[in-house]
Structures are given as structure tokens and as C-alpha cells.
Amino acid sequence: MTARHTLVVGAGPGGLSAAAAALAAGARVTLIDSAEQPGGQYNRALPDAYAAARPDRVQHDWDRFDALRRRVLTHPRCTWWSGTEVWALERQAHEAAGPPTVHVAHGPADGSARRRSTVTPDALVLAVGAHDRVLPFPGWQLPGVFTAGAAQAMVKGERVVLGNQVVVAGTGPFLLPVADSLLEAGSSVIEVLEASTRGAAARGWLRRPWELAAQAGKGGELLEYGAALARHRVPYRFGRAVTEVRGDGRAEEAVTARVRQDWSVVPGTERVLPVDAVCVTHGFSPLLELPLAAGCALGPGPSTVPGDEFVTVDGDQHTSVRQVYAAGEITGVAGAPAARAEGAVAGWIAGGGDPGHPALRALRRKRDQGRAFARRLALAHAVGGAWPGWLRPETVICRCEGASYASVCRAAEGAEGADARAAKLGTRAGLGPCQARVCGPTVAELRRRAQGDGPAPPVPGLPAASPHHRPIAQPIRLGELAQAPLDAPPHGPVPDSDLGPGPGAHPDPDPHPDPDPAPDSGPHLPHSPQPPHPPHPPHPPHPPHPPHDGTKEKRQ
Amino acid sequence: MSGSRVAVLGAGIIGSACARELVRAGLDVVVVDRGGAAGATTSHGEGNVLVSDKGPGPELELAQLSRRLWPGVLAEAEERTGSARAAEWEPKGGIMVATTEAGARGLADFAAGQRTAGVRIEELDADAVRSAEPHLTPHHTTALHYPDDGQVQPAGAAQVLLGEALARGARLRTGTEVLGAVRRGGRIEAVQTTGGRIEADIFVNAAGPWAGELSRRLGAPVEVHPRRGEVLVTAPLPPTVFHKVYDADYVGAVGSSAEETQTSAVVESTRAGTILIGSSRSRVGFDVRLRPEVLSQVARKALTLFPGLAGASVMRTYGGFRPYVPDHLPVIGADPRLPGLWHAGGHEGAGIGLSVGTARVLCDLLLDRPTEIGAAPFRVDRPAVLGGAADASAQGA
Amino acid sequence: MSPRLVRRETDAVRRTDRPIDITVDGEPVRGIEGQSLAGVLLASGRLAWRHGPDGAPRGVFCGIGVCFDCLLTVDGERDVRACRRRARDGDEVRTQTRSPHEGEGPTTPENSPVDIPATPPAQPSRPQDGTS
Structure with missing residues (x-):
């Protein structure tokens, strides 16, 4: 028997919860993060090598996070791919065929000899988070x-x-x-x-x-x-x-x-x-390049700010693409508690759990409360429309290419009616190494103001002009790209007894915060089975780490 | 003819070049596009202005005409609008490289033909290659320098052309999609658009890869189809590649259309320091899905030419659709089936470079002036354009 | 004042520091195991190590791999995000610049400042060389 394979991208609060819930539902899970340790930005941990005795001193809720990550990472049906970048998603020729093939590179960040592999899961959960705007x-x-x-x-x-x-x-x-x-x-x-x-x-x-x-x-x-x-x-x-x-x-x-x-x-x-x-x-910018690459529809989410875009999901966290789910800040910036609830719903459903499980009601309530919180947050801390008054003509808008406020405005107002892509080629704003991650939303906003029109009508055969369109989601070296990827069977054999939801399986990975099971000895996480190639240096046994706090998570 | 009203349908580089040429000739021009200007194929290409990739024949003549025109067109635009710098014109020259003995022989034959057609070609010995392109693989069998190959930033170039047209009185209507033709007495006298009716005496189909679809809406279908191409863009590097450098396969890829996807290496740097690495040719309709395997093929071919680029970081890829006709020749001229309708398109991957020559030929034909090159091969009423050409490969190039 | 590492003796997390040694443009710099390269450089008092397109200095901005301002060359590998790359003992780090080497217009091979290997690199592929 083969269990349903759920791939979770991002090991912050949303992704970790999704992994836990998918495991509870009986799925095989591959959890991917570009960082060496789970936690994302919200639960960022100190490096193992620091061997810190009191990680809890700089981390809210350390015990709960620590228990959850141990439960997930030591689970026999979970494969943990740390230090792994998703650099592209390859959609299937027919959407009904299921989620995209996920192309990953394993190895040191921005290395030049990382191993490429591909995975095509039964379900994909995107929980890649956000970064500061x-x-x-x-x-x-x-x-x-x-x-x-x-x-x-x-x-x-x-x-x-x-x-x-x-x-x-x-x-x-x-x-x-x-x-x-x-x-x-x-x-x-x-x-x-x-x-x-x-x-x-x-x-x-x-x-x-x-x-x-x-x-x-x-x-x-x-x-x-x-x-x-x-x-x-x-x-x-x-x-x-x-x-x-x-x-x-x-x-x-x-x-x-x-x-x-x-x-x-x-x-x-x-x-x-x-x-x-x-x-x-x-505020925060959701990381939308992977959802866009997967073909997920975007919408305003819980935000009322013009131009804000998030992944559109239904009550099961299902996106517009079959078997692709989204959780956390990419569906609306609502903080870690909402991300955990969304992750649990997404993971449970993606992992094949019963959509009628009574515990989902409470999770959805938590998620809805989180979204209400997000709306209040957006209202209380909305960016004021007059901020461009702070700028001078020579103020740098695009940090990478040095494009100035004046040049971006000129291009936006251009009499030649230039399309956003053409304007981008002219100013180079958004064409540098960060690929518009930093200036993209700002340039889009300035353009919207200058032109006062909505988004350009879609042209069949061309992707919508979006500040988040990055088909190469993370840089890859030309030499790495030239290598053929390996297929990566995510798991060794799993005993039948481990398949399927056990008695009492529950989607909420964290119905009550657990006490730290071994506060002094430190956890000793066994290694999950690794992909069929050596992706990264072996981990030392994980000592406890202090994560950090904030209101966001992110994959990186 | 002077004072006639012309509606150019499409605000890419072909439409922009035509608008400029026609308004200079005293016609009343409106340019119509369903999106913004220069937003589709024009801003998804490399900006090639090449003579090196064409064998003797009508397309080479059009390329040579265009190459002669470009510097003057830009100089005139600079005088008129002061903005020609946006075109980023660089007559940097191209180097065609063969890496096998067979490739060397094929390239030699190809070049011999080009020389008889007046193309300037210089053979580079090992020392000359090292000094021209220090990072090129030493394991090449032949390297030929084409000093007349050039490059523009394509969207910038299109805007320079359109900008001059507008400065001379042309009008632009963006966000306006053409829905169909209004005929009277067998002529097209107007088009219905999402922005209402637009009347004119002459309509120029300059819709690039969508020319087939537009022509069907107008009731005079032409066989122009999309052919997808992908380009990789590296992070900015210190100067590494100094010309446009192609593997000699590129010559073969343009003309052939047997397989679904072909790749050949085209490597060049931009002013911003990025290196553009092309390119693929896929017949997949308007499918925009990313195909990493195609990118891998492009990467492999580029590394054959420049092994030292293995560590270059690829930060972006972009893909676009080239407009191709099964016989791989552009379509320039009047549509015999629908008086008042003209076509300017089907340039496959060469439209940026060929735009100014195409506009000149179209304008001369329209005004019944002698054309600078033979225009008959580009006529609309040939089987490959009107249908009935079973397959591209049967037609040859 | 410059950035710095929280003193181990007073750090509430009670960490254990194991020193590592790297070089930055040839100059020896000591870090501690587990730090990112950005962490090592910041803790050594460096605030900026790259030059942007206008020639002005740049360092860490986003700290989480989004802005690409902190790029470095590590053991000949260009464009490594310092905030994402774990420092390893013996890393040879070089700073990068995007300052134009001359005015507008194409650079020619003669005035190119770079030395990129013209021969196929040894396997596994090594990246090309960095800049000044």
C-alpha cells in the first residue's frame, strides 16, 4: 500500500502544522525548507553549533514549537529536506493531472554544485510566508x-x-x-x-x-x-x-x-x-512566486488595500489549482496563530483526512478569527497614500538597478502608452538580482497612481503582468541547470502499520500546547530518510534552539 | 494616397515601425492595441538585428535593408524626440562558432553563400578569437565574425519608433481589442473594437503571433502561428561576453520545424551586465508553461560555447511567442481577398531587426513606389500564407 | 558604532562559541561556527561590503534572502547571499561591485577587468571568477 504523498513547502508555523496534520491523516509527507532548521521567520532558531543552553530566553512559545517540530521531524512517514530551494514549479499539461512537478536544488545556499531533483506529489501545500515590505x-x-x-x-x-x-x-x-x-x-x-x-x-x-x-x-x-x-x-x-x-x-x-x-x-x-x-x-509582502507558478488564482484576500494580492483559497485552504493548498501569510497576513490553523486544515485535507472531521470546525474558527485580526491589522496600520511625498526625484526606488523615483514616474506616465513590461525594460526597475521582490509592489503602485487604471487585460499566451511573476523562483547556476534532475522518491518503504490515520487521528497538531517532553536532555532527532543523493552536510543532533518572534513566517 | 487614413493593428515593434514610416509619408495614422505598447512579443525577445543567421535570399535582403536603415532611423528619432538612447543600439557584431568538424563544414558552405550575397564575414584565427572573446571555448573548429550584427533593447527600440510616430501626429489607442471587420462594397472600411468603431482606408495587420487570430476575425485568414522561445538571464556579471555569439546550429534551427522543440545557443551581454542566453523554438501553441527541460537544453548548449559561465547565476527566464509562417518568410503586402487590408508580420524571431525594413517596404508598396528590394517573395497570396501548404518543412526556407 | 555579536559571557541564551577563520579580500576574520557569512562580517564590525550600481556601499538590508544586497563571492562562487550562506572555516570571501568600470557603452575584452577561465572547469563545475 502506498500512502498519499503530501509535499509541504515552507517549515514555518503554517508549514509545520500542515506537515503534522497530513501525517495525522495518514499521508507520507515531504517537508521542504531552504533553511537548515524548521521554524521559518517566526520560530527562527539559533544555529545548532551555538549549543545554546537556554534557547527559550529569546523565544515566545519555545516549548510548543519544539515539541511540534520534534513530532514532525521524527515521524517515520516524514522526510525533512532542509537546505532545499524550490527553484521552479512545472505545471502539468492538463490541470486535472494534479499538482505541479516541484523542482528543487539541495545544498549550501547559492552553491554551485547543488543536486537537482524533482518530486511530483499527490498534493502540494504552499506555506512560504512573507517578508517585510x-x-x-x-x-x-x-x-x-x-x-x-x-x-x-x-x-x-x-x-x-x-x-x-x-x-x-x-x-x-x-x-x-x-x-x-x-x-x-x-x-x-x-x-x-x-x-x-x-x-x-x-x-x-x-x-x-x-x-x-x-x-x-x-x-x-x-x-x-x-x-x-x-x-x-x-x-x-x-x-x-x-x-x-x-x-x-x-x-x-x-x-x-x-x-x-x-x-x-x-x-x-x-x-x-x-x-x-x-x-x-x-507591513508584509507575501511570497507569491510559487503560487503564481503553480497557476493559483490571486485575489485581495482579507485585505481592503487596492493592489494587495493573496492566494485565493476555499474553506479547505484549497487553491484554484487541483490538489494545491495554501496556508499562512500568502493567503493574508494574519500572524502565526492563524497560519497554524490554516496549515492544520490544509495539511489534513491535502493528506487525505476526513473533510468532515469535527475538529476542523474549531480550526476554521481559529482561522476566521485570525483573518478578522488581519483585517483589523490592515485597517489600523494601513500605508498612508501620501508616502510618495517623502521622495525626491533622485530617490532610489529599485535598490538593485538604482532606478530613481523620477525615472519610474516618467515611464509610468509615458506618452507612448508603454505596457508595464516595456516600461520595466526601460527603467530596469525590478530587473535586478532581487527580481522585483523589494520594489515590485512599489513600482506597481506608482504605476497604478500615474495611470489610474486597473490591471492590464490578460493577453492569451502571456502571463499576467505581476510584480510576483518569477518563473525561476530562486537563482540557479547555469551549470546546475545544465544537469538533468534526479527523480526523488521521497521515501523508503513505510511499514503498512504506519499507513493511514491511526485511531484518534486529529487534524489539529496542537490542540493544547504540550509540555516540553525533555527539557534538559535536549532532543535527539534521528535523521529522516534523505533523498537518494547527499543533499547537505549531516546535521548534528538538534539541540534546542531559540526561535524568534514576530508576526510572520517565511520559507527562507 | 497622402492624407489617407491608416489604422495599424498592433503596437509592437512592427506596428510602431509601420506607423512611423506611414506618418512620415504624410498619412493619417492611428495605432490600435488590445494591451499596452510593446508589451507582448516585442518585450520578450533579445533584440536581434542580425544578418548572420540568414542564407542568401529575400529574408537576407530584408535584413540587409533593415541593417542599413537602423542607424539613420535612430538618428532621425534622436533629432525629432531626443530619446533614441532608449533603443540601446549596439552594433557589436556577431560571432558564429562551430564546435565540430561537420559543423565547421556546414558553416563554411553557409558563409560562402552569404559572402556572394554581400555579407561581410571575417574568419577569426585562434589568437583573434582569444582577443575577441577571451572566455569562448578553445575547442571550437571555426569562428566567423559578422561585423554587421547588432542589438537593440527591443521594447526601447519600439518605443523610440512609436514615439517618433506620435510626435509626428499619429494617435495611439491602447486597451482596444479588434473584434471584426466592417465591409462595404467588398472593402474593409472599419473595424469593430471594444472601444467602438474605427474607420480607415487602410488596415495593417501587425499583430505579431496573434496575426492569424486577428486575420480570422477580419475574415481573411493568414497562416501565422506562434512558436515559443525561452531566454535565460543571468545576474549581472563583470564584462564577459563581448559580441553576440552563436553556435552554428542556430543557422539550422531557424529554417527547420521538424521537431516540437529545438534549442541552439545565442549568448550575449546587455548594458546592465546581465547575460542573455537563448534560445529555444517550440511549437506548443500559446502554452506558457515553464518547461525546465527546455531551459536545461539551452543551458547545456551555452556551456559548450562558454564553459566558464557554469557558475553564472540564472535569475530569470522569459518566454515569448514568435510569429511564424510555415515557409519561414515574412508576409508584407496587400491582402488580395479583402481590399484595404494589408499584412506586416510573420518574422519569426527576427522581427525586431527586420521591423524598419518591413515598414519601408510596406510603405513603398502602399504608396505604389518602387521598393528597395524585391517584395514579391513576401506577398500575401502564396500558399504558405493562405493555407494549403501542408507542412512547413515541405516548403523549405 | 558598528554591529557586533552579543557577548557570550552575558548572553542569556548561554551559547558555546567555537571559532572559525575565514578571509575577506585576503584579510583574516574570525567568526563562530553556525554564523551566516553576513553574521560573521557584521560581527567583525563591517556594515557594508558590496558596491551597488551607483558605486555606493551596500550591506545587509533584508537579512532573509530577499533583497540580494549582501552578495559576496565565496571560494570563487559569485553572487552568494551572505545572509543565507553558513560560514565555514577556511571560506575565502571576496567582496563584489556593480560599479561601472567605465562610462556608457560596451566594454571590450581589452578593458575587461575580469579573469574568467576560458577552459572547461574541473568537475564538478566551478563558478567563474569574481570581480575586483
């Missing part, structure tokens, strides 16, 4: 300006502190854990600036308080961060933004200003702060 402003390309996620990744993932005199700015609840991490590591945080006005934030957060109560875990977490700021006497200011960073070859001064509800600068309120680092976030 950062709006451009003069000086944002200076060294010393970081995304909030970078600060978090470095402190929580490596114990590197990016500066000593730091301003944390932007919008959204992610500002708090980032400031908290910096404080914990000994940085001095000068101030935390939330661009949303106090009024807008209050309206967003207080409109339907019962929804917030349902997210008590998240709310409580944020309160703790707030308490940390108070303890360190760090001012948290509403309606103030970093509108420029200056310095000679690095960030030396941050210009902050009061902003109105639309984020236009109130003249005369500018202040100049000496800094050595500025950490910025203006």
Missing part, C-alpha cells in the same frame, strides 16, 4: 538601514546586534518584538515610531473588541513587548515616521517627522536624530 525614502539604501525582519533574524537567529543607537520605525505590531529583541540584546533603542496616527490605530484595534479577545494570545504577547519598552523608557510614538536617512556611506542621521493620517509630513515637525541603525517595516 519597506517603502522607499531618501537614504533607505544606506548601509545601516535594515528591514525590521533583518534585525530580528540577526538578533534571534545569530545573536548579532545591528547597532547601538537604533530607531525602529514604520507601521504594524511587528515594530514591538523587534524593539524588544534589540533591547534584550543590549542595544539602545532611541524611539519606536508608528506612522499610523493614534486615532487610526485606535479605530482599527477597538472597532470590534470581541475579535481581539479571540486573539488573546497575540494581544498578550504584544502587551509584554509594550511593557519591555516602558521598562527601558523607550518612547513609542504614533503618527511619526522616518522620512529620510542621511550619512556618508552609512546611516548617521534619521530624519523623523510627524505625519497626518495619510502619511503626509506635517511641515516644521522634522527632527534629526543621530543613529547607527534604522530598522524599518511597512
Whole structure:
């Protein structure tokens, strides 16, 4: 007997839950992540080599995460492919044939001799997460300006502190854990600036308080961060933004200003702060290249912001493509609890679990609460429409190619009626190594404003112009591409007794947080069966790691 | 004819070049596109302006005419609009490389024919190759330099042409899809579009690979079909490749159409430092699915020429559809079945380079002026265009 | 002030540091096992190590492999994201630049600053050489 094979891409909260639920449903699971350890961004762990005795000190909810990852990674029907990039998805000639063939490269990040292989699962769960969206402003390309996620990744993932005199700015609840991490590591945080006005934030957060109560875990977490700021006497200011960073070859001064509800600068309120680092976030961009490559339809999701796009899913987390499921931030930025619930639903259904299982009701409720939370989040921390007022003609929009605000506007307004693709070739904005991951949404927005029209009508035979269209989802060396991929049977034989859902199988991998089963000895994870080629150096036994906190997860 | 109204259907590079030429000749021109300008095939190609890939014959003549015209066209556009830099014109020359003895013999024969047709070709000895392309494989059997091959940034070039046309009074209607023809007295007198009726005396079908579909809507079908191609783009590198470099297989691939997918290596750098690596030719209709195996084939062929590029990071691939006619010749001229309808298309992978020559020929034909090259081979009423040509390969190139 | 590593002696996570040695443009730099190359470079006080197209310095921006600002050449392998690549003892790291080597217009073989092997690399394929 062969169990249904479910491939999960992304081992953050959503992907890990999906893997656990698919295993509970009786499926064989392959879990893929480009990182060496599961956790994504939200549960980012310290490197094994640090052999940290107290990873829990920098991680919320460490015990729960640790128990879950052990349960998944040690499961006999689970194959864990760490250090593995999905670089392309190859759709089947007929969609009815099922999910796309997944092309992966195993080995050191951006290596040149990684092994290629392909997998065609029975079901595919995409849980690849999101990254910070950062709006451009003069000086944002200076060294010393970081995304909030970078600060978090470095402190929580490596114990590197990016500066000593730091301003944390932007919008959204992610500002708090980032400031908290910096404080914990000994940085001095000068101030935390939330661009949303106090009024807008209050309206967003207080409109339907019962929804917030349902997210008590998240709310409580944020309160703790707030308490940390108070303890360190760090001012948290509403309606103030970093509108420029200056310095000679690095960030030396941050210009902050009061902003109105639309984020236009109130003249005369500018202040100049000496800094050595500025950490910025203006929300999150979902990583949509794999869903797009799989052919999944996109829509506004829970967002009300024009231009926002997420993967469209039904109540089972099923996308528009047969046997392709999506969970987590790519369906709407709703935080880790919602991602876990979505992952559990997606994994259970993708793994062949009973769609009528009573436990799904509670999971869907959790997911819906998460989405309500996401809507409030979007409302309270919406990007103000006047932010381009911060820019100057020469301000860099595309960090890779150096395309300026003026050039992007000229192309958008061009009398020649140029299509978005043609404009891109002209300005080169979005054509550099990051492939529009950073500037794509900004350029699309500026273009929308200049032209005031909707998306261009689709042309048969051409993919829709999308800032997320990246058929090569991760760079691959020409020499690697020239190699033929190996077929990768994901598993050795599985004993029949291990197949199918056992008695009491349950989609929710985490109905009650488990106590840490072995707090002192450290887990000793056996290796899952590996692909038929040596993809990466053997892991040392996993000691416990501190993940990090934030409001996002990501595959990378 | 002066003052006649012309509607050019398609705002890619062919439509843009035609609009420019026609408006210069004093005609009243409107350009219509269902999308934006230069957004489809034009912005999904490499920007080849080649003479090296064509054997003696009408297409080579069209290529040579176009190559003669390009510098003047750009100079005039610069004078008129000051924006010709956007075309990124680089007369960088091409190098055709054979890596086997058989390939060397085939290339020698091919080049001999081209020389008699007036193509400039220089044989490169080992030292000359090393100095021209230091990273080219030393294991080649022949390397020929074609100094007249050039390159443009295709969407930029199209915009330069269209920009000049607009500056001279042409009008552009984007987001306007043609739905059908309105006939009167056997002539086409208007087209119905999603934006209403557009009247004109002359309609030019410049819809690229969609020319077949458009011609069916107009009631005068021509056999123009899509042929998919893929190009790989590396991350920016320090200067590594200095010409357009092709393996000699490329010569064979253009004309043949026996297999579903063919690949041959075309390697060149852009001003931004990226290296473009082409290309594939697949007859898969308008199917846009990524086929990694095709990309692998392209990569393998490129590495045969430039083994040192194995470590280059491929960050993007883009694919487009070339418009091809079963006999692999462009279609330029009046449609004998529907007076008022003209066609300019079917250039397969060469439309960027051939655009300005095509526009010149079309304009001369339209104004009943003598053409600079023989235009008869491109006429519409040939079997390959009107149907009845059983298979491309039977027609030869 | 420059970026730095949280002092081991006072670090709440109580980590064990095992030193590794790499070189950056020939200069020896000590890191600890488990760090990414970005972590090693930042902890050594370096804030920037690449030059963008305008010639201005760049370093880490997103820290999670999205922005490609932190690219390095590692043991001859170009365009490695420093924030994604685990540092290994003995890594030879070179910084990269996208500064134009001259004005507009094509570069010719004569003024090319690069040395890319013109012969097939040994198997498994080695990447080409980096730039200045």
C-alpha cells in the first residue's frame, strides 16, 4: 500500500502544522525548507553549533514549537529536506493531472554544485510566508538601514546586534518584538515610531473588541513587548515616521517627522536624530512566486488595500489549482496563530483526512478569527497614500538597478502608452538580482497612481503582468541547470502499520500546547530518510534552539 | 494616397515601425492595441538585428535593408524626440562558432553563400578569437565574425519608433481589442473594437503571433502561428561576453520545424551586465508553461560555447511567442481577398531587426513606389500564407 | 558604532562559541561556527561590503534572502547571499561591485577587468571568477 504523498513547502508555523496534520491523516509527507532548521521567520532558531543552553530566553512559545517540530521531524512517514530551494514549479499539461512537478536544488545556499531533483506529489501545500515590505525614502539604501525582519533574524537567529543607537520605525505590531529583541540584546533603542496616527490605530484595534479577545494570545504577547519598552523608557510614538536617512556611506542621521493620517509630513515637525541603525517595516509582502507558478488564482484576500494580492483559497485552504493548498501569510497576513490553523486544515485535507472531521470546525474558527485580526491589522496600520511625498526625484526606488523615483514616474506616465513590461525594460526597475521582490509592489503602485487604471487585460499566451511573476523562483547556476534532475522518491518503504490515520487521528497538531517532553536532555532527532543523493552536510543532533518572534513566517 | 487614413493593428515593434514610416509619408495614422505598447512579443525577445543567421535570399535582403536603415532611423528619432538612447543600439557584431568538424563544414558552405550575397564575414584565427572573446571555448573548429550584427533593447527600440510616430501626429489607442471587420462594397472600411468603431482606408495587420487570430476575425485568414522561445538571464556579471555569439546550429534551427522543440545557443551581454542566453523554438501553441527541460537544453548548449559561465547565476527566464509562417518568410503586402487590408508580420524571431525594413517596404508598396528590394517573395497570396501548404518543412526556407 | 555579536559571557541564551577563520579580500576574520557569512562580517564590525550600481556601499538590508544586497563571492562562487550562506572555516570571501568600470557603452575584452577561465572547469563545475 502506498500512502498519499503530501509535499509541504515552507517549515514555518503554517508549514509545520500542515506537515503534522497530513501525517495525522495518514499521508507520507515531504517537508521542504531552504533553511537548515524548521521554524521559518517566526520560530527562527539559533544555529545548532551555538549549543545554546537556554534557547527559550529569546523565544515566545519555545516549548510548543519544539515539541511540534520534534513530532514532525521524527515521524517515520516524514522526510525533512532542509537546505532545499524550490527553484521552479512545472505545471502539468492538463490541470486535472494534479499538482505541479516541484523542482528543487539541495545544498549550501547559492552553491554551485547543488543536486537537482524533482518530486511530483499527490498534493502540494504552499506555506512560504512573507517578508517585510519597506517603502522607499531618501537614504533607505544606506548601509545601516535594515528591514525590521533583518534585525530580528540577526538578533534571534545569530545573536548579532545591528547597532547601538537604533530607531525602529514604520507601521504594524511587528515594530514591538523587534524593539524588544534589540533591547534584550543590549542595544539602545532611541524611539519606536508608528506612522499610523493614534486615532487610526485606535479605530482599527477597538472597532470590534470581541475579535481581539479571540486573539488573546497575540494581544498578550504584544502587551509584554509594550511593557519591555516602558521598562527601558523607550518612547513609542504614533503618527511619526522616518522620512529620510542621511550619512556618508552609512546611516548617521534619521530624519523623523510627524505625519497626518495619510502619511503626509506635517511641515516644521522634522527632527534629526543621530543613529547607527534604522530598522524599518511597512507591513508584509507575501511570497507569491510559487503560487503564481503553480497557476493559483490571486485575489485581495482579507485585505481592503487596492493592489494587495493573496492566494485565493476555499474553506479547505484549497487553491484554484487541483490538489494545491495554501496556508499562512500568502493567503493574508494574519500572524502565526492563524497560519497554524490554516496549515492544520490544509495539511489534513491535502493528506487525505476526513473533510468532515469535527475538529476542523474549531480550526476554521481559529482561522476566521485570525483573518478578522488581519483585517483589523490592515485597517489600523494601513500605508498612508501620501508616502510618495517623502521622495525626491533622485530617490532610489529599485535598490538593485538604482532606478530613481523620477525615472519610474516618467515611464509610468509615458506618452507612448508603454505596457508595464516595456516600461520595466526601460527603467530596469525590478530587473535586478532581487527580481522585483523589494520594489515590485512599489513600482506597481506608482504605476497604478500615474495611470489610474486597473490591471492590464490578460493577453492569451502571456502571463499576467505581476510584480510576483518569477518563473525561476530562486537563482540557479547555469551549470546546475545544465544537469538533468534526479527523480526523488521521497521515501523508503513505510511499514503498512504506519499507513493511514491511526485511531484518534486529529487534524489539529496542537490542540493544547504540550509540555516540553525533555527539557534538559535536549532532543535527539534521528535523521529522516534523505533523498537518494547527499543533499547537505549531516546535521548534528538538534539541540534546542531559540526561535524568534514576530508576526510572520517565511520559507527562507 | 497622402492624407489617407491608416489604422495599424498592433503596437509592437512592427506596428510602431509601420506607423512611423506611414506618418512620415504624410498619412493619417492611428495605432490600435488590445494591451499596452510593446508589451507582448516585442518585450520578450533579445533584440536581434542580425544578418548572420540568414542564407542568401529575400529574408537576407530584408535584413540587409533593415541593417542599413537602423542607424539613420535612430538618428532621425534622436533629432525629432531626443530619446533614441532608449533603443540601446549596439552594433557589436556577431560571432558564429562551430564546435565540430561537420559543423565547421556546414558553416563554411553557409558563409560562402552569404559572402556572394554581400555579407561581410571575417574568419577569426585562434589568437583573434582569444582577443575577441577571451572566455569562448578553445575547442571550437571555426569562428566567423559578422561585423554587421547588432542589438537593440527591443521594447526601447519600439518605443523610440512609436514615439517618433506620435510626435509626428499619429494617435495611439491602447486597451482596444479588434473584434471584426466592417465591409462595404467588398472593402474593409472599419473595424469593430471594444472601444467602438474605427474607420480607415487602410488596415495593417501587425499583430505579431496573434496575426492569424486577428486575420480570422477580419475574415481573411493568414497562416501565422506562434512558436515559443525561452531566454535565460543571468545576474549581472563583470564584462564577459563581448559580441553576440552563436553556435552554428542556430543557422539550422531557424529554417527547420521538424521537431516540437529545438534549442541552439545565442549568448550575449546587455548594458546592465546581465547575460542573455537563448534560445529555444517550440511549437506548443500559446502554452506558457515553464518547461525546465527546455531551459536545461539551452543551458547545456551555452556551456559548450562558454564553459566558464557554469557558475553564472540564472535569475530569470522569459518566454515569448514568435510569429511564424510555415515557409519561414515574412508576409508584407496587400491582402488580395479583402481590399484595404494589408499584412506586416510573420518574422519569426527576427522581427525586431527586420521591423524598419518591413515598414519601408510596406510603405513603398502602399504608396505604389518602387521598393528597395524585391517584395514579391513576401506577398500575401502564396500558399504558405493562405493555407494549403501542408507542412512547413515541405516548403523549405 | 558598528554591529557586533552579543557577548557570550552575558548572553542569556548561554551559547558555546567555537571559532572559525575565514578571509575577506585576503584579510583574516574570525567568526563562530553556525554564523551566516553576513553574521560573521557584521560581527567583525563591517556594515557594508558590496558596491551597488551607483558605486555606493551596500550591506545587509533584508537579512532573509530577499533583497540580494549582501552578495559576496565565496571560494570563487559569485553572487552568494551572505545572509543565507553558513560560514565555514577556511571560506575565502571576496567582496563584489556593480560599479561601472567605465562610462556608457560596451566594454571590450581589452578593458575587461575580469579573469574568467576560458577552459572547461574541473568537475564538478566551478563558478567563474569574481570581480575586483
